Amino acid sequence: MEEIKHKPIEIFCGTGGVGKTTLATSRALYLATKGLNVLLITIDPSHRLKQILNMQEEESGVIVKIPITRFPSMPGFLESASPQTFDALLLSPRATLQRMNQEGTEAGAVPFDNPILEILTRPNGGMSEIMGIIEVQYQLTQQKYDVVVLDTPPGKHFIDFLEGSAKIQRFFDKTFVDIFRYVGKSFEKIEVSTAKKMMNLLVSSGIKQLLKYLEKVTGTGFVETFIDAVVTLYRNRNSFLEALSFQETLKKPAQSNWFLVTAADQAKSEEAFGLQKTAVVFMHQDNYLVINKCLSDDLKNWDPAQAASQLLRDFLMHKESELVEAGQQQFSHILRFPEILADSPEAHVSALAQIWSTK
Amino acid sequence: MALCLYLKSQGRKVYYNGFDQRPDEELLKNLGIEFLPFIVNESAEIYVGNKLGSRTLGKWVMRAPFFKALFQMMPGLASMILLGHLIQSADDAPDASIVIDSPSTGHARVLFESTQNYEEMFGSGLIVDDIKRMQCFLSGSNHLRTIICALPSELPLEEGKELLDYMKRSKYQDVGFILNDSLQEFIKAENIALESIPQTLQLKVESEMNLLRAFGVDIDLILPKITDTDRESLIHKLSSKMGLLAYGRN
Numbered sequence: 001m002e003e004i005k006h007k008p009i010e011i012f013c014g015t016g017g018v019g020k021t022t023l024a025t026s027r028a029l030y031l032a033t034k035g036l037n038v039l040l041i042t043i044d045p046s047h048r049l050k051q052i053l054n055m056q057e058e059e060s061g062v063i064v065k066i067p068i069t070r071f072p073s074m075p076g077f078l079e080s081a082s083p084q085t086f087d088a089l090l091l092s093p094r095a096t097l098q099r100m101n102q103e104g105t106e107a108g109a110v111p112f113d114n115p116i117l118e119i120l121t122r123p124n125g126g127m128s129e130i131m132g133i134i135e136v137q138y139q140l141t142q143q144k145y146d147v148v149v150l151d152t153p154p155g156k157h158f159i160d161f162l163e164g165s166a167k168i169q170r171f172f173d174k175t176f177v178d179i180f181r182y183v184g185k186s187f188e189k190i191e192v193s194t195a196k197k198m199m200n201l202l203v204s205s206g207i208k209q210l211l212k213y214l215e216k217v218t219g220t221g222f223v224e225t226f227i228d229a230v231v232t233l234y235r236n237r238n239s240f241l242e243a244l245s246f247q248e249t250l251k252k253p254a255q256s257n258w259f260l261v262t263a264a265d266q267a268k269s270e271e272a273f274g275l276q277k278t279a280v281v282f283m284h285q286d287n288y289l290v291i292n293k294c295l296s297d298d299l300k301n302w303d304p305a306q307a308a309s310q311l312l313r314d315f316l317m318h319k320e321s322e323l324v325e326a327g328q329q330q331f332s333h334i335l336r337f338p339e340i341l342a343d344s345p346e347a348h349v350s351a352l353a354q355i356w357s358t359k
Numbered sequence: 360m361a362l363c364l365y366l367k368s369q370g371r372k373v374y375y376n377g378f379d380q381r382p383d384e385e386l387l388k389n390l391g392i393e394f395l396p397f398i399v400n401e402s403a404e405i406y407v408g409n410k411l412g413s414r415t416l417g418k419w420v421m422r423a424p425f426f427k428a429l430f431q432m433m434p435g436l437a438s439m440i441l442l443g444h445l446i447q448s449a450d451d452a453p454d455a456s457i458v459i460d461s462p463s464t465g466h467a468r469v470l471f472e473s474t475q476n477y478e479e480m481f482g483s484g485l486i487v488d489d490i491k492r493m494q495c496f497l498s499g500s501n502h503l504r505t506i507i508c509a510l511p512s513e514l515p516l517e518e519g520k521e522l523l524d525y526m527k528r529s530k531y532q533d534v535g536f537i538l539n540d541s542l543q544e545f546i547k548a549e550n551i552a553l554e555s556i557p558q559t560l561q562l563k564v565e566s567e568m569n570l571l572r573a574f575g576v577d578i579d580l581i582l583p584k585i586t587d588t589d590r591e592s593l594i595h596k597l598s599s600k601m602g603l604l605a606y607g608r609n
Contacts, residue, residue, distance in 0.1 A: 016463040017510045045465030046521075048514050119476045124468040126435025126476075154463050156380050160434065170428040179425075206423020213420055217410050219483030265584075266510075266540065298559040308549035309556065315586035341562040345513065 004288075004335075004356070006031055006147050007257045008140060009249060012290075013279070014261035015271045016154035019292040021048045022345070023261055023337065024151040026352030031147050032068055032086035033353070039063070039139055042151040043091045043132030043161065045124055049151060052345040053088050060123065061095025063087045071350040087145070093131035094121035100134070100239040101232075116229040128153070129161040130168065134239060137246040155275060162282045165247040172237045179207055180227070180234045251284050258287040260331070264294045264320040265339070272323075276330060289327035293339040296320045361597035362506075362604060363392045363458045372455040376445060378462060378470075379438065389591055395448060395457065399437040402444035403430065410485055438466075439473040443489065446496050464518045468525060498530055505534045506604055511541050511567045520576055535604055537580040543567040544583035579603055 012024040021042065028040035042049040050057060053066055065085045097117065120127050132152075139148050152158045179201050202208040214223050233240070249255045260279075262272035276283075299313050327334045337355055342348035366373040375387060375394040387394050400421060408417020420426055430437060449457050461467050474497075478490045497503050505526055509519035519536060526534045538544075543564045546553065553561055571578070580603050587593040 017512075017515050021514070045469060046463070046518055047465070048518060051514060051517055116480055119480050120433065120435070122472075122476065124435075124465070124472045124476075126433060126438070126469050126473065128465075129434070130432060153465060157462070157466055167428070167431045170424075171432050173424070173428065176425055176428070205425045206420065206427075207425045209420055209423060210426045210429075213407065213411060217485040218481045219487065222481055222484070295559060298557045302557050304555060306549075306551060306555065309551055311586045312545065312549075312551075312556075312584075315588070318588065339559055339563065341559070341566050 010257040011150045012259045013152045013158045018263040020261045026349045028149045030353040030356035032084045036146040038086040039145045040149045041089045044153040045128045060090040061092030093127040096131040096135045100236045114229045133164040134243045137243040253284045253286040261290045263292045288333045289331040290335045292337045294336045360594045362601045364598035365601035374457045399441045403440045435473040438470045535579040539582045544581045
């Protein structure tokens with residue numbers, strides 16, 4: 001396999017259970033051994049990365065240094081001691097929003113104590129995809145790393161992540177920004193002509209109707225807390241809007257590598273290619289299909305006598321060749337990684353990292 | 360889908376729902392499985408309309424630019440509304456079963472936690488009353504069976520175990536655990552001698568055995584790898600094994 005040129009952002013996506021997180025980690029390890037500054041981020045709320053890297057859930061939102069010495073050496077790989085590390089981050093929506101708030105807004109930092117935002121930014125509060133875009137764009141803007149390797153949520157939730165930019169853009173539409181500036185201030189400070197214009201906007205945008213609805217169906221005080229939460233978000237809107245440029249970065253072949261991961265031993269090909277078809281509007285054409293857990297090299301010389309064994313061999317080889325054939329039509333490159341059965345997640349990652357180094 | 364087929368074979372009225380993913384409708388049709396084609400925006404329109412006493416008003420609120428934008432920023436809210444719609448359907452048809460093909464682990468947690476999160480967020484009022492009714496239904500006996508499905512390797516098993524622990528802490532007691540696509544089970548079922556298969560496959564089988572020994576969780580069902588390239592045929596083969604799942608541990 002030819003060495004793949006690293007890019008500022010490398011995205012690993014795919015369906016569940018195919019080895020996406022392990023492969024992303026191996027890529028980060030491999031690039032770190034080449035002396036590059038690497039950040040590995042997971043935005044999948046299941047945080048499988050913590051198991052591979054022996055991180056704790058409490059470390060979410062904090063960049064942790066992972067020494068390369070944690071990974072066992074393989075013949076021809078990592079055989080001499082290396083001082084390198086790579087950084088790893090388990091996304092925490094709360095930590096991302098707090099950082100945005102602390103870095104100040106146009107009005108200066110405001111206390112982050114809104115109960116709605118506190119609940120929404122919990123680990124399973126549902127804001128991972130939106131905050132994931134903001135965090136990744138922030139890390140790219142810092143220009144601290146040569147490569148940011150991104151481990152994404154499985155399946156459809158990866159598409160939710162990709163669509164996050166459009167959602168941010170809709171939410172922070174200039175009309176809504178003006179309205180929430182208005183509702184965030186006391187009425188005495190608003191000029192009559194401005195107030196009239198805002199009332200018209202309130203009605204046409206649906207905000208007035210929404211607030212009336214919320215008054216009817218929620219407890220007392222909720223509407224005020226809701227407005228306060230939205231105003232807080234709007235005060236931080238520059239950070240949200242900066243994340244829009246992330247989508248443009250993804251489309252540039254010079255800026256990003258896309259790795260769609262599937263597994264040779266599972267019936268996931270339809271789902272994998274379906275994911276690619278949906279994501280194609282966000283991707284560029286220079287992309288990789290990664291077929292993990294390949295067995296054909298081990299099976300091709302196997303000539304069993306038993307019919308059931310023949311069936312197993314034919315099935316496994318057929319699944320793999322079907323993936324390769326379909327992949328050749330839709331992807332620029334195909335990468336194959338063999339099935340690796342290791343004693344530990346670290347050993348598994350090391351073995352995969354060695355394969356990235358193969359020329 | 361296999362579970363749907365099994366329940367149907369037992370004379371039960373059953374529906375399939377892919378939750379927030381569009382299912383393969385042709386496959387469902389070929390299998391003779393009815394599905395509930397709920398779409399989250401429509402569910403929300405119906406719900407908001409019911410609260411406001413007008414479906415038209417519900418549509419208007421949901422389609423208003425700001426509310427639409429807000430709704431898309433909060434996927435947990437959308438999940439909860441969809442879940443509520445499914446629960447309502449189940450409540451309206453007590454003799455039927457709805458089999459929900461839920462999101463994968465991390466997002467399944469978002470779904471389950473959404474009712475607690477939004478109850479806390481809204482505090483009180485009509486929405487909270489509805490959320491409490493949902494929680495009451497979900498925790499009621501014979502209303503909800505959750506089946507966690509994992510592949511036979513370390514990370515999926517660990518993830519499944521975390522989800523199982525979470526479900527039990529949250530007082531969802533009727534939770535089953537199945538292992539899917541087991542090579543060890545295939546070898547056993549087909550009477551294939553371990554030493555007759557290539558070393559990589561031997562190691563794979565041994566790895567599965569070691570993992571299960573160390574796993575520490577009762578597995579209700581181990582499904583073998585099925586060497587069928589046709590999905591309909593594969594689902595039919597799986598359905599014959601679903602009896603234990605359908606009726607739980609008791």
